[in-house]
Amino acid sequence: MTFAPLAAVPAPEPGAGPWPANLTRVDGDLHLAGHSLTALAEEGTPLYLVDEADMRNRARAWVSAIGDGDVYYAGKSFLTPAVARWMVEEGLSIDTASEGELRTALAGGVPGERIGLHGNSKSDSTLRLALESGVGRIVIDSPGEVDQLAAIAEETGTVAPCFVRVTTGVHAGGHDFIATAHEDQKFGLSLATGAAREVAVAMSENPHLELLGLHSHIGSQILDSEGFAAAASAVIDFAAELFGIGIDVPEVDLGGGYGIQYTGLDPEPATEAEMIAGIRSAIETACERAGIPVPRLSIEPGRSISGPPGMTLYRVGATKDVMTDDGVRRYVSVDGGMSDNIRPALYGADYTALLGRDSSADNVPSRVVGMHCESGDIVVRDVALPADVRRGDLLLVAATGAYGRSMASNYNLVRRPGVLAVSEQGTSWLVRPETWDDILGIFPDR
Numbered sequence: 001m002t003f004a005p006l007a008a009v010p011a012p013e014p015g016a017g018p019w020p021a022n023l024t025r026v027d028g029d030l031h032l033a034g035h036s037l038t039a040l041a042e043e044g045t046p047l048y049l050v051d052e053a054d055m056r057n058r059a060r061a062w063v064s065a066i067g068d069g070d071v072y073y074a075g076k077s078f079l080t081p082a083v084a085r086w087m088v089e090e091g092l093s094i095d096t097a098s099e100g101e102l103r104t105a106l107a108g109g110v111p112g113e114r115i116g117l118h119g120n121s122k123s124d125s126t127l128r129l130a131l132e133s134g135v136g137r138i139v140i141d142s143p144g145e146v147d148q149l150a151a152i153a154e155e156t157g158t159v160a161p162c163f164v165r166v167t168t169g170v171h172a173g174g175h176d177f178i179a180t181a182h183e184d185q186k187f188g189l190s191l192a193t194g195a196a197r198e199v200a201v202a203m204s205e206n207p208h209l210e211l212l213g214l215h216s217h218i219g220s221q222i223l224d225s226e227g228f229a230a231a232a233s234a235v236i237d238f239a240a241e242l243f244g245i246g247i248d249v250p251e252v253d254l255g256g257g258y259g260i261q262y263t264g265l266d267p268e269p270a271t272e273a274e275m276i277a278g279i280r281s282a283i284e285t286a287c288e289r290a291g292i293p294v295p296r297l298s299i300e301p302g303r304s305i306s307g308p309p310g311m312t313l314y315r316v317g318a319t320k321d322v323m324t325d326d327g328v329r330r331y332v333s334v335d336g337g338m339s340d341n342i343r344p345a346l347y348g349a350d351y352t353a354l355l356g357r358d359s360s361a362d363n364v365p366s367r368v369v370g371m372h373c374e375s376g377d378i379v380v381r382d383v384a385l386p387a388d389v390r391r392g393d394l395l396l397v398a399a400t401g402a403y404g405r406s407m408a409s410n411y412n413l414v415r416r417p418g419v420l421a422v423s424e425q426g427t428s429w430l431v432r433p434e435t436w437d438d439i440l441g442i443f444p445d446r
């Protein structure tokens with residue numbers, strides 16, 4: 001019996017595809033901004049690494065592309081006080097989606113007026129903190145939130161700066177976008193049913209709220225401006241409808257979801273400048289058609305800033321060859337997994353991995369798996385790795401900077417890895433690695 005070889009491609013070499021800008025190969029070792037990964041691994045593995053210069057450059061690229069407009073870094077993708085500070089230093093504001101993210105941005109010294117607050121179910125205490133901190137925008141996501149927020153604004157003697165999150169019916173992801181009239185998901189207020197209009201009217205009539213703009217977020221991993229342009233045009237039509245009844249919409253926020261390369265097979269996304277040009281042209285066309293002034297533009301990129309600069313460094317454990325219908329697949333286990341990157345298990349997300357040393361061995365179709373008690377605990381579904389991968393090797397997984405540490409768990413009571421910022425100037429912990437005391441410390445009366 002013979003088996004066809006499994007399709008698997010090796011990870012692209014550093015300098016291309018999903019790798020951080022400052023990853024290089026030097027004499028059988030990989031280096032990040034001049035630091036040997038073999039040496040960095042002495043901090044312990046798994047270890048998240050962040051190429052600080054790359055992350056700052058990506059942030060700055062959005063700021064220069066948008067020009068007269070605002071870039072809110074989506075903190076849910078990865079936020080620490082230091083990261084919040086980097087973003088503000090590069091000219092961005094911070095988008096938060098929980099009290100913890102809000103507190104983290106504030107702890108980083110971000111001025112309240114440069115923070116936005118999202119959430120489909122915000123608590124009274126979170127809204128109170130937001131108003132007391134003077135946040136620049138609170139994005140209203142449901143009808144009941146109008147009265148909830150107005151009451152807290154009255155109590156704190158403030159006027160709440162608000163956006164309304166609308167659902168345009170445009171959903172985008174990857175290459176495609178689809179437009180549907182009806183929605184069956186928890187976020188936003190429908191344009192089609194009139195829910196968004198009712199809320200906008202209620203807000204404009206409420207003295208404790210100030211309507212600053214409309215918000216739309218259409219999806220994630222979007223590679224070109226087409227879907228954003230369709231959403232922008234629907235949002236502008238709604239702004240024109242509000243304009244017609246005397247409600248001004250000074251700003252439009254088109255959310256995040258700008259795609260990145262995770263593997264060598266992923267197409268290259270449009271540049272920041274191409275994205276913004278496509279969006280601006282759709283907004284201008286729609287405004288001209290509707291005869292309303294062009295509103296200010298803001299966006300909320302997350303992964304396109306924090307994803308590619310981040311990587312996870314693992315140590316290889318057990319390996320085994322498994323016979324499949326398509327041939328032999330090598331299973332390479334590492335010392336982390338779904339606890340430090342849930343995305344493959346949660347969404348079937350694909351990643352790629354590179355061996356941390358040179359090898360002249362032939363590549364074999366491989367699957368990188370974690371150490372957790374779930375068969376869905378996959379780190380990299382398909383990748384060609386050298387046949388001599390063995391216990392103790394270092395393995396580097398690309399583009400884990402977004403939604404890696406921020407979605408990490410303690411499943412199997414593992415310690416969540418630390419996040420080390422690396423630059424030519426040196427290294428510093430953005431998040432310290434958890435210790436066994438952190439794990440045992442959560443149990444009372446032990």
Ligand SMILES: *Cc1c(COP(=O)(O)O)cnc(C)c1O
Pocket residue numbers: 074076077095118217219220221255256257258300301302303304402
């Ligand atoms: C998740 C999210 C973002 C960021 O998405 P990315 O894919 O990381 O760019 C921005 N805005 C809102 C409202 C979101 O929910």
